[in-house]
Amino acid sequence: MGRTPLARGAGALLAAAASALFFYLGALGGWDLGVCDRFYQKPSVTNKKIYIIAIDDKTLDRYGPVNTWSRDIPARLVELLSQDPSVKPAVIGFDIIYSERGDKEGDDRFARACAAAGNVVTALSFSFKEVPKQEGGRVIYDPYHIESIIGPYDSLSDAAAKGYANTTVDPDGRVRQVMAWQDYEGERIYSLSAEIYRRYEESQGREALFPPVNPRGNRCYFSYSGKPGGYNVVSMADVLDGTVDARLFQNAMVLVGAYAVGMQDAYTPAISHNSQMYGVEIHANIIQALMEGKTQLPVPPLLYGGLAGILCGLFFLGTSHIKITRAFGVLAVLILSDLGTASFLYHRGMLIPVTLVPVVLSVLYVFRILEGYVAERKRRRRVVNVFKQYVAPQVVDKISRDADFKLVLGGENRHIAVLFVDIRGFTTMSESLMPEEVVEILNQYLALTTKAIFDNGGTLDKFVGDAAMAVFNAPFDLDDYIFRAVKAAWDMKEGARGLSEVAFGIGVNCGNAVVGNIGCQFRMDYTAIGDTVNTAARLESNAKAGQILISQQVYDNIKDRVDVSPMGEIPLKGKSNGVFVYQVDKVRG
Numbered sequence: 001m002g003r004t005p006l007a008r009g010a011g012a013l014l015a016a017a018a019s020a021l022f023f024y025l026g027a028l029g030g031w032d033l034g035v036c037d038r039f040y041q042k043p044s045v046t047n048k049k050i051y052i053i054a055i056d057d058k059t060l061d062r063y064g065p066v067n068t069w070s071r072d073i074p075a076r077l078v079e080l081l082s083q084d085p086s087v088k089p090a091v092i093g094f095d096i097i098y099s100e101r102g103d104k105e106g107d108d109r110f111a112r113a114c115a116a117a118g119n120v121v122t123a124l125s126f127s128f129k130e131v132p133k134q135e136g137g138r139v140i141y142d143p144y145h146i147e148s149i150i151g152p153y154d155s156l157s158d159a160a161a162k163g164y165a166n167t168t169v170d171p172d173g174r175v176r177q178v179m180a181w182q183d184y185e186g187e188r189i190y191s192l193s194a195e196i197y198r199r200y201e202e203s204q205g206r207e208a209l210f211p212p213v214n215p216r217g218n219r220c221y222f223s224y225s226g227k228p229g230g231y232n233v234v235s236m237a238d239v240l241d242g243t244v245d246a247r248l249f250q251n252a253m254v255l256v257g258a259y260a261v262g263m264q265d266a267y268t269p270a271i272s273h274n275s276q277m278y279g280v281e282i283h284a285n286i287i288q289a290l291m292e293g294k295t296q297l298p299v300p301p302l303l304y305g306g307l308a309g310i311l312c313g314l315f316f317l318g319t320s321h322i323k324i325t326r327a328f329g330v331l332a333v334l335i336l337s338d339l340g341t342a343s344f345l346y347h348r349g350m351l352i353p354v355t356l357v358p359v360v361l362s363v364l365y366v367f368r369i370l371e372g373y374v375a376e377r378k379r380r381r382r383v384v385n386v387f388k389q390y391v392a393p394q395v396v397d398k399i400s401r402d403a404d405f406k407l408v409l410g411g412e413n414r415h416i417a418v419l420f421v422d423i424r425g426f427t428t429m430s431e432s433l434m435p436e437e438v439v440e441i442l443n444q445y446l447a448l449t450t451k452a453i454f455d456n457g458g459t460l461d462k463f464v465g466d467a468a469m470a471v472f473n474a475p476f477d478l479d480d481y482i483f484r485a486v487k488a489a490w491d492m493k494e495g496a497r498g499l500s501e502v503a504f505g506i507g508v509n510c511g512n513a514v515v516g517n518i519g520c521q522f523r524m525d526y527t528a529i530g531d532t533v534n535t536a537a538r539l540e541s542n543a544k545a546g547q548i549l550i551s552q553q554v555y556d557n558i559k560d561r562v563d564v565s566p567m568g569e570i571p572l573k574g575k576s577n578g579v580f581v582y583q584v585d586k587v588r589g
Contacts (some may be wrong), residue, residue: 084246299350331365
């Protein structure tokens with residue numbers, strides 16, 4: 001037995017829920033995030049308070065490789081930016097880890113400059129190690145256990161605030177998340193971008209508001225606001241030599257960092273998969289996301305999987321008994337609604353896949369098409385096999401290839417030709433012959449009548465003892481069906497010449513009749529009923545051995561193709577008025 005729609009819907013629900021987990025936790029999750037990037041990440045740099053002072057090729061050409069610099073150079077930059085307290089930046093952030101000591105004079109000068117400015121944030125780096133730990137009575141592995149810290153040298157560490165510059169890279173190599181903070185030895189240490197944001201808000205007399213984060217790693221996704229080169233970028237060399245006026249950075253957040261290929265501080269951002277972005281620009285994007293609340297947390301996979309499963313299951317059940325074109329309309333509405341919901345949730349801090357539901361719904365729709373196709377093929381095959389017992393083989397072959405083939409169940413009013421044929425004297429003959437001989441003669445008779453009917457495209461309606469009934473132009477349209485009915489009768493008469501023991505009486509009539517499956521739910525016959533059929537039966541009962549009788553209606557349709565003898569009006573049992581009848585003497589054509 002086939003599965004019920006409810007069972008299939010439950011299967012669709014489970015499949016969708018499993019797919020959700022597969023998307024979230026498997027390799028396809030990264031693919032979906034890539035689609036999300038294109039769907040959500042839109043450049044919109046609106047924060048004019050973020051500047052990047054770039055250690056670019058121009059700066060390196062003038063001052064040499066960074067690892068050869070005296071700390072006098074960054075010290076001069078801080079002093080220059082902070083020389084006028086009324087126009088100095090709100091925060092100066094260095095995306096550089098000054099961990100090793102250089103020349104003492106330069107190191108000390110840099111530390112003094114940072115202490116005097118009071119607005120400098122320098123970078124440090126965590127070294128993480130995955131370790132087991134107890135949580136809720138079970139052992140889990142924490143990949144964010146801080147094993148060690150690489151921080152600025154002591155005097156600089158005392159003089160400036162610190163934030164870690166670790167970059168969170170997703171498995172597909174793109175940067176979409178930020179670790180907002182880490183707790184280490186009882187102290188909360190913020191990321192470099194989060195610390196700059198926090199210091200800036202404090203300078204403006206506001207409290208920094210941090211978004212919800214995933215407890216494992218204190219991470220969240222963020223929206224980019226700028227593509228590579230999208231923020232205000234000036235060369236460090238131009239600032240140091242006075243080409244760029246330091247007053248430009250008044251009350252702003254200034255980020256100092258690598259902006260040259262050789263410094264190997266570039267990553268692939270979510271907003272631009274085909275180009276890389278320097279780390280200092282990623283920090284700028286994170287800062288703007290924190291300031292504008294453009295961060296997201298994934299909806300729990302089990303919750304999303306369950307809801308997606310219910311939606312897909314309802315779609316599967318709801319489209320079980322509607323046309324495939326309407327199902328496509330439902331599919332389009334659901335996909336657009338899902339994308340709209342995903343966008344709505346994204347801008348309110350929740351992240352769901354944008355491809356899962358559309359993909360699963362599309363798969364279910366394709367499955368519905370295939371299921372309908374297979375069911376239609378089975379239905380056609382079943383109908384064809386049934387009608388092979390009634391209809392000429394060539395007609396069956398035609399309808400099996402006809403894309404517009406339809407079977408009307410119940411009844412329909414059609415204009416048809418009806419043929420009745422009976423063996424004359426069969427009862428008397430059967431009394432004088434052995435049963436085996438009777439069966440042999442009857443089989444010869446049935447074979448002859450069936451072949452004549454099928455050769456002329458008729459439908460064998462039924463055998464009733466030694467009588468047979470055939471219908472022409474039902475259940476399928478048949479050209480020239482009235483003549484075909486008479487031609488079938490003539491073929492029977494001519495074929496009976498080879499059967500010495502058999503003579504036929506045949507009656508043919510045409511007219512409207514109700515044709516269809518007649519009976520009850522558990523037993524049906526495909527037949528025709530009505531006065532047209534009754535008249536044909538009465539004509540046959542009045543026909544003598546070897547005689548073909550046709551009605552006036554039949555003769556009027558084929559009179560140019562037959563030779564007849566008028567028999568006059570004869571009374572027919574069950575009819576108040578007589579029927580004018582012709583005997584067919586010859587069929588031409």
